Amino acid sequence: MSKAVSALGGASHKGFAEVAEAGLRGMITVRGDLSSAAMKKAVKAAAGTAVPAARRIEIAGDKATAWMSPDELLVMVPYEAAQDTVAALEKALAGEHHLVADVSDARSVFTIQGAKAPEVLMKLCPVDFGTLAEGEIRRTRAAQVAAAFWKSGAEEFTLVSFRSVAGYVMGLLEVSSRAGGEIFPA
Structure with a gap:
């Protein structure tokens, strides 16, 4: 019997926010x-x-x-x-x-963490983050693929996508979180 593994083996990136594949769920x-x-x-x-x-x-x-x-x-x-x-x-x-x-096994889960975590998703998702309430889930898209996300902590969001596009989503999150790419620089 094979062992279940996540799509990207826990890939992560640290920029102005930290993005990571969260593993199996x-x-x-x-x-x-x-x-x-x-x-x-x-x-x-x-x-x-x-x-x-x-x-x-x-x-x-x-x-x-x-x-x-x-x-x-x-x-x-x-x-x-x-x-x-x-x-x-x-x-x-x-x-x-x-x-x-x-x-x-058809889904992948990602976390976006840090004080500027919303800025990563602002670049990808057509959502008004100013009205996003605690405990609210948004079923939307991240660039060109279906996704859902919610605020899962004080400075954390969780995003779910199809496993078949996990590499694409991780690439989007990595590029969107690169240092120097902040929407609201300090």
Whole structure:
């Protein structure tokens, strides 16, 4: 049996902000009626969070649930817990119209850290960072590829993209964070 590895082996770059591939993360797409009692109970049991409101992410320790669309959530758990979480969600949603899919190996996760971390993403994503609230997730694009991101710490953002474009995304983040490329120089 082969060992799971991240797309870029933990690649990182330090410029005016530090960017890094965050490693493996269990990610499960859950589709269905987000307002149903069964869905709310299943998500709470799987991730320890409520079903988030539109464009929000709920975080509970090393687990999280992100709103992705009116009928879609992204449940995040430790990588090694993904298969068991899928089984638990399937069991909890039996009899409900739903879809549960483990997408862990189809996604890559990156962190952007530092006081000027927003400037890295400002160059890549068509988002008004002045209105980005704590706990808000944005499903958008980073240059030419689909991405989602949220503020995951005081000076940190987490970005999720498709694994097939991980090298491209890391290249974008590296170039966008190079020293001397700040949008608002000190």
